[in-house]
Amino acid sequence: MNDQDALLERYGPRESMDYDVVIVGGGPAGLATAIRLKQLRPEASVVVLEKGAEPGAHTLSGAVMDPRALTELLPDWRERGAPLSQPVTGDDVLVLSPDRARRVPDALVPDCLHNPGNYIVRLGAVVKWLAEQAEALGVEVFPGFAGAEILYDEQGRVRGVATGHSGLGKDGQPTAGFQLGMALHGRYTVFAEGARGHLGQQLIQRYRLDEGRDPQTYALGIKELWEVPPERVQPGRVVHTAGWPMDDATYGGGFLYHLDGGQVALGFVVGLDYTNPWLSPFEEMQRWKTHPAIRAHLEGGRRIGYGARAITAGGILSLPRLVFPGGALVGCEAGTLNAARIKGSHAAIATGMLCAEALADALTQGRAHDELSTYPEAFERSWLHAELRQSKNFKQWFKQGNRIGGLMTGVEQWLLPRLGLREPPWTLHRRVADHERLRPAADAPRIDYPRPDGVLTFDRLSSVFLSGTHHEENQPAHLVLRDARAPVEVNLARHAGPEARYCPAGVYEFLPTDTGGSRLQINAQNCLHCKTCDIKDPGRNIVWTVPEGGGGPVYSGM
Numbered sequence: 001m002n003d004q005d006a007l008l009e010r011y012g013p014r015e016s017m018d019y020d021v022v023i024v025g026g027g028p029a030g031l032a033t034a035i036r037l038k039q040l041r042p043e044a045s046v047v048v049l050e051k052g053a054e055p056g057a058h059t060l061s062g063a064v065m066d067p068r069a070l071t072e073l074l075p076d077w078r079e080r081g082a083p084l085s086q087p088v089t090g091d092d093v094l095v096l097s098p099d100r101a102r103r104v105p106d107a108l109v110p111d112c113l114h115n116p117g118n119y120i121v122r123l124g125a126v127v128k129w130l131a132e133q134a135e136a137l138g139v140e141v142f143p144g145f146a147g148a149e150i151l152y153d154e155q156g157r158v159r160g161v162a163t164g165h166s167g168l169g170k171d172g173q174p175t176a177g178f179q180l181g182m183a184l185h186g187r188y189t190v191f192a193e194g195a196r197g198h199l200g201q202q203l204i205q206r207y208r209l210d211e212g213r214d215p216q217t218y219a220l221g222i223k224e225l226w227e228v229p230p231e232r233v234q235p236g237r238v239v240h241t242a243g244w245p246m247d248d249a250t251y252g253g254g255f256l257y258h259l260d261g262g263q264v265a266l267g268f269v270v271g272l273d274y275t276n277p278w279l280s281p282f283e284e285m286q287r288w289k290t291h292p293a294i295r296a297h298l299e300g301g302r303r304i305g306y307g308a309r310a311i312t313a314g315g316i317l318s319l320p321r322l323v324f325p326g327g328a329l330v331g332c333e334a335g336t337l338n339a340a341r342i343k344g345s346h347a348a349i350a351t352g353m354l355c356a357e358a359l360a361d362a363l364t365q366g367r368a369h370d371e372l373s374t375y376p377e378a379f380e381r382s383w384l385h386a387e388l389r390q391s392k393n394f395k396q397w398f399k400q401g402n403r404i405g406g407l408m409t410g411v412e413q414w415l416l417p418r419l420g421l422r423e424p425p426w427t428l429h430r431r432v433a434d435h436e437r438l439r440p441a442a443d444a445p446r447i448d449y450p451r452p453d454g455v456l457t458f459d460r461l462s463s464v465f466l467s468g469t470h471h472e473e474n475q476p477a478h479l480v481l482r483d484a485r486a487p488v489e490v491n492l493a494r495h496a497g498p499e500a501r502y503c504p505a506g507v508y509e510f511l512p513t514d515t516g517g518s519r520l521q522i523n524a525q526n527c528l529h530c531k532t533c534d535i536k537d538p539g540r541n542i543v544w545t546v547p548e549g550g551g552g553p554v555y556s557g558m
Helices: 003-011 028-040 068-073 123-136 198-206 281-289 292-298 345-364 374-380 383-390 394-398 402-418 460-466 486-495 532-536
Strands: 016-024 046-050 090-096 101-103 140-143 147-152 158-163 166-168 174-179 183-191 218-227 237-243 252-258 263-271 302-312 327-329 479-481 508-512 518-522 542-544
Touching (some): 003 174, 016 028, 016 158, 016 345, 028 046, 028 123, 028 345, 147 183, 147 198, 183 198, 218 281, 218 532, 237 402, 252 281, 263 281, 263 292, 281 292, 302 460, 302 532, 345 374, 345 383, 374 383, 486 508, 532 542
Parallel strands (some): 016 046, 016 183, 046 140, 090 237, 183 327
Antiparallel strands (some): 090 101, 147 158, 158 183, 218 263, 218 302, 237 252, 252 263, 479 542, 508 518
C-alpha cells in the first residue's frame, strides 16, 4: 500500500463532484475551451482548476499577442474591455556582437517576426479577464486548486482528476489541518497545464501519445519588468535580438517590449538543448542587458518584476496525439507554440476552441469517456495547423548552428512564401532529447560570469523576491529525486553540477559535507514552477510534482 492509498483508507472516501467537462489549467487554452463550450452548450457543467492563487498568477509570457484567435472566440473583446491596449508600433530585429548592434532591414526580416495588428500585453491580465468572461457564462473557476492525480475508470479511460491534499507535513504525514483532496469527475477531462504539464507528461507516457514523433524540445524564458524614465519610453516598440551573448552553437535570443504606462518587458530565451554544462541561462540574461543596445532602453529605470518559464518549442513535428480515451490536450500542454513567431497564446486559444467544438458535439450525442476524434481532425484543417506547418523546421535548423538557423529561417519564412509555397517541401527531424545533450564539464569551455552590480544586473535571490513566490513551508517537497545519489555521483562528478546553473531561482545548490564531500540542497520554497529541472536534468532524475494549490509565484503585472 502506498502513501496515497494509506491516506484514503484512513481519511476517505474523498468528496467528489461531477461535471460534463473538467479542465485542468486556467491559462488561455483552458479558459478558451471553457468559454467556447459554454457558448455552444450553455447547459453544460464546466469546471476549471487553476493551481495559482488567482487566474493569471502563474502566467508568464513576453508577450506580443496575435488577436486572431481571440477575435474568433469573443469578436467584441474591445467592447468587453479586454486588456489589449498597446498595439505594436514598430519592430526592430538586431544582430548583436559584443559591442555593436546591426539592425536587419525591414525588407529582409522574415514574415514570422513582423507584428502589424498585434498587441503588447501582460498575459496574466489577459488570463484574469478571460476567467471573468468564463465565469459570466457559468463556468466554475477554482483558483488555488492543483490537479494532482489523474483518475481512471475500470477500462483505463480518464474519468477526471483529484486535487492535491492540503495539510501534509514535510514528512508526508497529516497535520492537524489535513484535508483530503477532492475528486472531480467529468464525462471528458481537458488538460491545459502549459509547457511540460505534470499530468500531461503522465498521459503522454501512458497512452504513447508521442509515438512516431520527434522528441519534444524546450527553451527557458527569463523575464523582467522595468519602469523606465519618460525620455526612454517608446510605447509599442518591439525589439528582438539574436547573436551575442550566445555562441554560434547555442540557440538563444532576447526580446524587449515597450508597454504602456512607462514600463518595459524584457527577457532572454535559451534553448534547453544547449551542450555546455557551465552555461547559466539566468547569467546569460543578466549579461545580455549590459549590451549598449539593451542598456539604452533601461538606464535610469528600476526593475519591478521577475519570472521564468519553460517554453515548448518543438513545433508540429514534436506534437503528440491530442486525444486519448476520456480527454484531450490543448495549448502548450501539447506544444502548439510557434517558436518561429515567438507566440503561443493565439495557438492556445485556437486549440481550446477546436477542442470545445468537439466536446459540444460529443455531449450533444450523449457520449462520454471516448476519444474526441473530431478535435485533431479539425486541427489539421485549421489555419493554426497551416501556420505550424510553415515553421516545422525552425528548431531543427538551429540545431545545426545559429548561422545556418538564421539563414534557413530566412529561406523558409521569407523566400518560400514569396514563391507561393505555404510550407517547406523538405522536413528535418531530431532524435535527441534536451536532457541528453550535455557534454562532460571537462570537455566544455568554462564560463566565468561577472558579478551583478545591483543596478542593471542582479542575483537569483533578489530576483525570486520580485516574483512574489511563496510556498507553505511545512509541506512535502514537490521536487522529487528518483535516485538521491545521482546529483553528486553523476551530475556533479561528470557535469560539474548543472542544477546549480540551469535553475533560474537558486533552488539547487551543492554544499560541502562534514566528511569533505558534497551534497545537493533543494530550496523548494524558491521554485518558480518553470519546469527546467524536470526537462534538463541529465538523467531525468528530478521529477517536478505539484505543491499545495496556491503556492508558487504571483506574477502581478507581468
